[in-house]
Amino acid sequence: MIAKLKGVLDETGLDWAVIDVSGVGYLVHCSSKTLAALGDVGAACTLYTDLQVSENDMRLLGFADGAERDWFRLLTQVQGVGSKVALAILSALSPGELRDACAAQDAATVARAQGVGPKLAGRIVNELKDKAGALPGGGTGGAVPRMPAGGADADAVSALQNLGFKPAVAAAAVAAAQGELGEGAGLNDLVRVALKRAAG
Structure with a gap:
């Protein structure tokens, strides 16, 4: 197999x-983000x-990095998602955005x-929510969005984890809540909005 x-x-x-x-030309199907990254x-x-x-086709797909390829493979495991739809999703969203959307159930x-x-x-976010944290997304450099060691946001992540949410889901939901409420949001407001996101 060509890797x-x-x-x-x-x-x-x-x-x-x-x-x-x-001297051999390989025709490779790519997302718009990968095409833009290729240069001139x-x-x-x-x-x-x-x-x-x-049965009637052989297609080589190309990706700018390993994270995008991993997400492509994961997406095409979902019923109804073929290679064209998976590339369309990866054209619209970066691996990091896709990971966060799945973790936060943001369809x-x-x-x-x-x-x-x-x-x-x-269906995509429902089937991939538990797998989202295991894959890199780029940008944050890890499976879980980074949170400061202290402060209301870290306490909110801890609160959601205590309620049974996985770390990746809790962190993504709190990050989304903080984006909605602003940097100075209090713990109670963060937990309230993050709960809606995580359970959504």
Whole structure:
């Protein structure tokens, strides 16, 4: 199986690129974020890849980093999510945004992707909520959004964990609550809003 391509960007299209590796051109389907990260035609580039084979098609998918590829593989395990829909989601959301949306059960954010309706978005966040914390998302550099060691937000995360929520879900919900309420939000307000997010 082809796991990675390292070569020269030969050509690009709306949702694909051709990577020239020692004279062989590989047609690779990519998200818009990966295409933007490749640079200009003629530039050296590296793509992490996933090969999908079906009865009547063989398709090579390319990703700017391992985190995006891991999320692609996870998304395509959800019923109703094929490679095109998964790439559309990864075009609309970064791995970090997708991880946080799944952890916080935020189907509306996932539904921003082209071709993803509310029902499918709900299924995605529901099926991936427990797996979200195990995958990197970029940006925060870890599986769980970083929180200060002290303060109301850390206490709120602890409170949600005591209520049975997983660390990734609790941290994402409190981060979302803090974004909604502002930096100076008190503990009670943070817990109240974060509970709604986590249970949503």
